[in-house]
Amino acid sequence: MKYRVRHITEYLYNAPVTLCYNMAHLLPRDTLNQRCLSRRIKVTPTPVYQTNGEDYFGNPTFYFSVQEPHKKLAIDVECYFEIEQNDVSGQLSLHGLTCKELRQQLTEASTPQLRMVKEYTLDSLHIRRSKALADYARDCFLDNTPVLQASMDFTHKIFEEFTFDPAATSVSTPAEQVLKEKRGVCQDFAHLAIACIRSIGLPARYMSGYLETLPPPGQEKLVGADASHAWFAIFIPDLGWVEFDPTNDLMPNEQHIVTAWGRDYADVTPLQGVIFDGGDSQSLNVSVDVQRV
Template structure:
């Protein structure tokens, strides 16, 4: 399947900004089943300096600076993809390495992949392991359970026990509060799953990207109605990193488009930077359009 993604980010400032430096994670990466065919990024006002790079996690980065006074910043990114569906067989899920065996391998890692996976057992800027998170997850990830089967069951657990509500959390909401109130958005559910998995000794990482949404039958899809999305991935030696989406209770396949991954949201923030001499109040508008081509 081929897709075209257009992501428009627009900042409007209350006072003119004279200078800004920015780094963007808006250029999706290649993966085992996702291939970027071409991409185009337009910035207004035009930057005096821009360069592409790769961060510690292998994500595509785009650095730019604007050195003229402006009250509006627009970043327009268009990318074409070719995506091959990922289909895990039930026997693969049921017969994957057990949680107990994975923990034993991670205790004395003897391959580069296992040693790198251990990084995703540690606390990160927005995710801290805790006794509360461990208690919520440990019955699902028993030593005898298949890692993938347990992760799939835990994905369903979050989906059924939590309510999607964008009005109950912010980027800074602690996981313990999300767990207590049983509500949040896709970022909260991904962070919660990762925190729980790390708390029971299973490596997990944060996935950032897009999800194609389809309109109800007979209705036309609205331009810009899609959205950025977040989910998580679990490591196993035989399959590598396997993805799960607790917001939708599925294992991502061809409708999930990966932009970047890291320890948590702070590693893959779509746009971050600094502004000088101005800004004041600011308004953010984001439009995402995912189209099959």
């Protein structure tokens, strides 16, 4: 399946910004089943310096600097790419590694891959492990339960018990607060799942990208359509990172478009940087269009 994604980000300031330096995570990355065919990024005003790069996690990055006064900054990204369908549902019945066995493999860490994966069992900027989070996940991740089945059960648990509410949280809302209030958005549900999984000693990472939906006649559209989206992945030896979407209660397939991954949202913020001046307030407008081509 081939897709076109256009993502427009606009910042409006109440006073001129005299200088800005930025790094963007806006370009979809190549994965085992996703291949970028072409990509274009345009910044207005025109930067005096811009370059492509790659971060610690292998995500494509775009650095730029604007050194002329401006009250509006616009970043217009257009990408074409191809996604191959995977039989993700078949993995549940074919892989029987239990939670206890995975914990034991992580303790021994007998391969370089397992030693690197242990980074995703630790705390990060937006995720802190706790007993309360471990207790919430423990009934799904019992010692003798296969990890994949436990992850799917936990994904369903979050989907059933939490309410999608864009007004309930902010980017920095702690996972324990989300757990208490049972409300949030896709980013919150991804952070919550990761925090719970790490709290029971298993590796989980944050996935950022887009969600394309074409619902069958008579069915409702998936939450998060035509917007940035977030979900999580858990590491399984022999399979690698297997993805789950608690916002929509499914295992991502060809409709999930990966932009970047990391320990949490802070590692893959769409745009981050430094501005000089710009007044005491700013507004942000984001437009995302995902189309099959």
